[in-house]
Amino acid sequence: MRAFLNWAMQSRHCRRSLSIPAMKVSRRTALSEDERLDALGRLLTDTEMPMRLRVAGVIVLLYAQPVSCIVRLTVDDVIRGGDTVLLRLGEPASPVPAPVAALLLEHIANRDNMTAATNPASRWVFPGRRAGQPARPDHLCVLLNEVGVPSAAGRGAAIRQQLLELPAPVVADALGPQAKTTTRLRNEAGGTWSRYALGDHATSPGGWVPRGTGDR
Structure with missing residues (x-):
């Protein structure tokens, strides 16, 4: 709307004295580490909670993924090899701890x-009700919030924790956020990886998994 009104004033399609209020952007404070771990524990153990919300919430809290990306995951992004499970979010794929796997x-x-006649072969990890479409991210966000996993605050907590343990470029490559964003968040979180060498790092640090994934 702001862009349209500016265009209309500049093109003299309306009077040029319109005053456009500044847009306010509110950001919810990220969860604390204790809150993140408590939410993870509930997701891993609460069998009364719908399975799809448990899985989506864990991906938010472990891998700092926005819900808009989570709903685009397909079963091909879940890589199985023996006892190992990887989740392709960036490059390289991220290890999935046993309880989460x-x-x-x-x-x-x-x-x-998956029972609808038009949906039995769906490849989405989170199929939607419409044939061939994934779940709606806005609807999933609401449901996650109702079970105590605010997606934006949970994602912020997850990425800040990873940035305390790993260089921003590694986190950006593995989890997907832009390097510029991870660098800013690293500074906010107090990370100390300023001397890390940028470049092509083909593999994640050996055995790395997001913190907070042990059995609870």
Whole structure:
């Protein structure tokens, strides 16, 4: 609307004395590390909670993924090899700890919205009700918030924790955010990786998994 009104005033399609209020952007404070770990514990153990919300919430809190990206994951992004499960969010794919892997694989085997005649072959990890479409991110955000996992605040907490443990370029490559954003968040979180050498790092640090993924 702001861009349209500016165009209309400059093109003299309306009077040029319109006053456009400044847009206010509110940001919810990121969860504390204790709150993030508590939410992870509930997601991993609460069998009364819908499985898709448990899995989506874990991906937010471990891998700092926005819901708009989570709903675009396909079963091909879940890579299985022996006892190892990887989740392709960036490059290289990120290891999935055993408790989370079990939850993720159970969800994939019993996904919602797969019984419709037009949806039995869906590749989405989170199929939507419309044939061939993933779940709506806005709807999933609301449901996550209702179970105590505010997506933006949870994502902020997750990425800040990873940036305390790893260089911003590694986090950006593995989890997907832009390097510029991770560098800013690293500074806010107090990270100390200023001497890390930029470049092509083909593999994640050996054995790395997002913190807070142990059995609870």
